[in-house]
Amino acid sequence: MDDIETELNIAEAAADSEDQERNHEVIKPAVLLHQSHTDPRGVLTAVDFLKSNRKCLNLIREAMLRHNWREAAGYFSSYIQTLEAGTLSQVHSTASEIIWRLGTEILHHVPNSRPDDFNAFYEQLKNFGVRNYSKICLEHCFHLLLNGQMDEAKRQLSIADSWRYGKQSTAQSQMKKLIRAYCGYLDYLIWSEKKPSAPGSEEAGSNREMHSYFRQASVTLKEIVSQPGVWDPFVLSYIHMLEFYEDEEAALQLLENYAYNKEFPSNPNAHVYLYQFLKTHQAPPAKLIGSLRILHSLVPSHELMLELCSLLLHTKQQSDLEEALAVSMDLLEFSSWRCDMKAWECLLKIMKRLKKMKCKDAVKKEWDVRRSLWISLHYRNYIGRKDSLQNVQLLMVKRDVLRCTGEDNREYFRIALKVERGGRPKKDRLREKKEKTATQKKEKKKKTLDD
Template identity: 55%
Template sequence: MSVVSLETPRETGFHKTTRNCLQHIREVLLHHRWQDAAEYMASYSQTLEDTTANMPQLYAEIIWRIGTEILHHHLDSTLEDYNSFYERVKHSGVKHYLKVCLEHSFHLLVNGQFEDAKIQLSIAESWRYGKQSAGQSQRISGFLDYLIWCDKKATTSNEYDAAVNQEMHSYFRQSSVNLKEIMKLPGVWDPFVLSYIDMLEFYNDHEGAVKVLNDYAYDDSFPPNPNAHVYLFRYMKKQNHPLKKLLKVLKILHTLVPSHELMPEYCSLLNEGDLQKALGVVLDLLDYSSWRSNLDVWNHLLNIIKRLRMKKQWLKIFAEEMGYRKDWWLAIHFSTFQARKDSAENRELLEVKSFVVGAFCPHCK
């Protein structure tokens, strides 16, 4: 009788190296060190050469998702960098070919490269690979109708042109049907959602736009997607929705990404009522190296402290929010080395931090 081995296959040196590399990428992303992330990603791209069964597809998706995020945030990213990256990812595996084409097309569109965006859609439309290409027609049609609609909108004269407006509305209806069907499928459909919202907003269907964004953000069958909450917040803010609703959206975003660029704004909005929550948000931000020398964030903390110290429960509130930080927070932010650095680079920041440490730890001054 043969015995089936239940042991996990031994990890090769290559796999261990790539696993460690991915861990480094995650760490620098958490601290918004985009240049370091780009350098690690260049090394991690070697995983596409791995011949282990099913692994190249996984590596390709990781590179696509994380690489796109790095490009979006890296200050030196150019359109040529995006084009080169998307072309490489498209041909690294067939599983995501269509989605990458559509994402590439949308990126070209928002950067004013309308004709290049249509070319990318044409490439996607002609692509075939067994079951992987099944159902692509609806996605492409919806996005292509949107591109044509954009073109009609851009060329419409200031004077009322009934024919052009009728044609625009026809493409709007066609695109709406397809985009609605696409967004019924669980997944990350950011370009499609933004396209649909653009059209709904043009026709002043603000209620419909909010419903689409709410469904996209709160449908439990969809994967967690911070962008969905960002889109919802920004649209609701533009439409002057009540503060309570805005705070609800940012609360979830804070849970997903406590270091997000919208968190200082969340803190400002909380300052109008929930000071303890505002304190927690700003302390979370200062846990990340990318925010630790940000004067605006420290000023938020300073203002919160000034207002909280007027309350009898001030020390209790502070102790609750400091929690697990109490053993290391002062050492990170107020070391002798950090004080010299702040003194040389930003005297105003040094003064704000001096006030903060005096409030938190009077005997440390």
């Protein structure tokens, strides 16, 4: 909101008169325009036009900050009128974006606003700022979808898809590609509404309208997702349709291209979708592991890393166990996983398996590399005392992990031993005693003052 004036480039033109014109009284829309510097023909000068814009924006901003949406709507209507009366093309071109933002926000908050009000506003926006025509059509489509007007949303996207303005720039080309993608996605939504619950049923075979939307959606989505980019919702939609028609080969080929094609930007979700598809269709463990290994290189804190560890454990190969050890320890170095029982139990299980296979050196080697970080991150004394109060089970698992590393942390072991025997660490008891004494002194002092 504070950058509106900067974006419209009107601050410098009217800065000298800001203090004089600032007025906190409610001003009627009819008197917003300044008529003090008109030329002999009675036409507003550029300075007057800029002053009117500045005043309207200030009033709209103040009304919105006070959540006085009806007042903001009145001033917003006047702001549009000042722009329609003005002739400065630079302000006109940049103001369309501001009108779009402000108007949409006000309409969403004005009480008793109707869908027709939104439709009328979007139509007005399209005529006001032709450079944003496609974007406005797309947002209008989203609004119509939220109100269940699927056919009208489809019409708006078709209009946006056929829209051209001047020479096609790079930005226009990207927007056209996005509009095209949403055209296919909307066909998918319509297909999804019309499809029966079970594939291969008699109803599915006889529904020509459903097949028509499938063909439209599949042609568009196939074209879009084959181009480099991040197309997550569109890929999932296309995969859903292919799986419904039991075309698993095409679905797998699409997902592998989306995940492994070097021309596409790095996208962890692509590997997640591929892994989930492979897992659903019972792919060999080697394929599942390969997919998750790449995901680990991109997002080592992903929740699927626990599944990667589980898969590596089942191979019973020493190299895979050592890899699982590294993966699980990577996971526990992220703050969101530090107190996760599943992650700690997984690490303990891997260490015990390596110990059983007489591979203690592998554990010690990995521990030596990470020791300084892990001592400060997981095994400081205050963390042990905190775990003894909040999560005893976690304390015991962390103690067993520390034993497997061969680390001699006597203080941490002492805390765990006290808890295991049903006692409390001496330092905790002393601290609680001090806190109790301080509380009693405060209560005694307060009682004395009251008396």
